[in-house]
Amino acid sequence: EDQVTQSPEALRLQEGESSSLNCSYTVSGLRGLFWYRQDPGKGPEFLFTLYSAGEEKEKERLKATLTKKESFLHITAPKPEDSATYLCAVEGAGGYQKVTFGTGTKLQVIP
């Protein structure tokens, strides 16, 4: 069974203080690893898809990287509006869009 573990559970940063969120996964044949952002009271919002080890993607202050066992979401010089829960998910070779989510990292950026 596919598994996703995210760490830390919660992270508190000062504005401008860069850091990384970790997503460790076990999956039988990775088809894709997804990062989503979830604001309180809202549905997850898609950020990135990574397909193979060594791949990187960037969007504003966020950069996602992928190895064979984990993915990192690097946040450079975060702002208070980056505060949210960040969810990692994987789709394995079983396909059919059966996506397994982690429990997320709750990020709080303090002004």
Place this chain on the structure above:
Amino acid sequence: DTAVSQTPKYLVTQMGNDKSIKCEQNLGHDTMYWYKQDSKKFLKIMFSYNNKELIINETVPNRFSPKSPDKAHLNLHINSLELGDSAVYFCASSQALQGDYEQYFGPGTRLTVT
């Protein structure tokens, strides 16, 4: 022009009742899903439909029955509600079943069973 919409946003009901949650997407997507997010924020897939056909049916009590009248709608009917059904239910859609398309989520329906 909301992409994925759900109604109602909040649902409070008593044990034993039957309730439905409606979902509509206007993205022209072929695939739709229902997820359950528990109090620990764990998001778990329940069902997926592709072109009105059931594709994924995870280990979910048969009190839960999805219905897809057309490609743009996927409703969730729950019979004989139990306290453990309290959670936030999210509908989502994606462009297609095959491939690694991102999913677009609705705003969620917070179900509270008393």
